[in-house]
Amino acid sequence: MKTKLLAAGVALAFGAGAGYVLNAYAQVKPETLVKQRQAAMTLQGKYWYRILRPMGQGKIPYDSGAVARTVPLMDALSQMPWDGFSPATKDVKSATLPAAYEQAAKFKEAQDQYRAEMVKLVAVVAKGGDEAAVKAQILAVNKGCDGCHEDFRQRN
Amino acid sequence: MKTKLLAAGVALAFGAGAGYVLNAYAQVKPETLVKQRQAAMTLQGKYWYRILRPMGQGKIPYDSGAVARTVPLMDALSQMPWDGFSPATKDVKSATLPAAYEQAAKFKEAQDQYRAEMVKLVAVVAKGGDEAAVKAQILAVNKGCDGCHEDFRQRN
Numbered sequence: 001m002k003t004k005l006l007a008a009g010v011a012l013a014f015g016a017g018a019g020y021v022l023n024a025y026a027q028v029k030p031e032t033l034v035k036q037r038q039a040a041m042t043l044q045g046k047y048w049y050r051i052l053r054p055m056g057q058g059k060i061p062y063d064s065g066a067v068a069r070t071v072p073l074m075d076a077l078s079q080m081p082w083d084g085f086s087p088a089t090k091d092v093k094s095a096t097l098p099a100a101y102e103q104a105a106k107f108k109e110a111q112d113q114y115r116a117e118m119v120k121l122v123a124v125v126a127k128g129g130d131e132a133a134v135k136a137q138i139l140a141v142n143k144g145c146d147g148c149h150e151d152f153r154q155r156n
Numbered sequence: 157m158k159t160k161l162l163a164a165g166v167a168l169a170f171g172a173g174a175g176y177v178l179n180a181y182a183q184v185k186p187e188t189l190v191k192q193r194q195a196a197m198t199l200q201g202k203y204w205y206r207i208l209r210p211m212g213q214g215k216i217p218y219d220s221g222a223v224a225r226t227v228p229l230m231d232a233l234s235q236m237p238w239d240g241f242s243p244a245t246k247d248v249k250s251a252t253l254p255a256a257y258e259q260a261a262k263f264k265e266a267q268d269q270y271r272a273e274m275v276k277l278v279a280v281v282a283k284g285g286d287e288a289a290v291k292a293q294i295l296a297v298n299k300g301c302d303g304c305h306e307d308f309r310q311r312n
Contacts, residue, residue, distance in 0.1 A: 036198055039194075
């Protein structure tokens with residue numbers, strides 16, 4: 001099949017002027033973009049839903065070492081999915097709802113809200129935040145996950 | 157199916173004494189571990205094979221901004237696959253060769269070699285390494301990728 005230019009997604013990820021990166025991405029198939037964004041979600045699930053969220057919710061014991069190791073991984077992963085939601089992917093089967101493409105600005109806002117809370121979590125941990133502060137910020141990040149999932153992802 | 161305890165993989169990822177994390181991981185199915193490690197490989201492909209490696213090889217123009225944004229993502233991703241190669245996964249279909257389980261020490265050594273080169277790349281970039289230094293270290297990391305793939309992954 002003919003691959004498509006994905007300028008929108010690339011601009012989202014790398015900012016304006018990164019034409020060479022556009023070239024690097026230009027031949028990525030929509031199916032590959034979906035696979036990559038799903039991979040980023042799978043890995044966020046690994047670290048968030050099994051370690052950080054249950055720690056924030058008090059379902060497993062709090063451990064500052066595990067927080068220090070895991071939050072930077074989530075910081076990186078939380079930057080990765082968004083350029084995969086290029087308009088070129090809208091017909092590829094996935095759990096993404098049409099709203100993600102039809103209300104792109106609202107979707108972007110929800111992504112940004114999640115990222116902003118994650119950046120705050122990184123800062124809380126970096127300045128040696130105590131258990132209560134870290135847990136509170138984990139729950140704030142989690143609202144960011146839910147905020148996006150509610151409107152833009154099929155319910156399980 | 158009955159899920160299995162995956163103590164080995166967890167110990168690899170989080171060091172000794174992280175019993176609560178073991179609890180968090182204890183119910184992860186082998187199939188899920190494989191999906192997660194494959195997700196980490198998929199995302200390394202996104203950033204390595206389409207951005208950093210071709211930049212290191214001079215196939216696309218060098219851009220220090222893109223390097224600064226992408227290397228930290230690779231630093232995180234390069235830590236993620238390894239606890240997914242638990243012995244419990246050896247019968248799950250994947251591109252992993254039996255050698256990964258049968259020669260676990262050698263496999264671990266290849267992983268560590270790759271990670272060590274990635275840590276060096278992070279350091280080169282952090283201290284404002286020039287184009288030649290960064291490119292040279294990208295190629296060193298890439299040898300680390302190949303070193304593992306040659307012995308432990310099916311050829312495409």
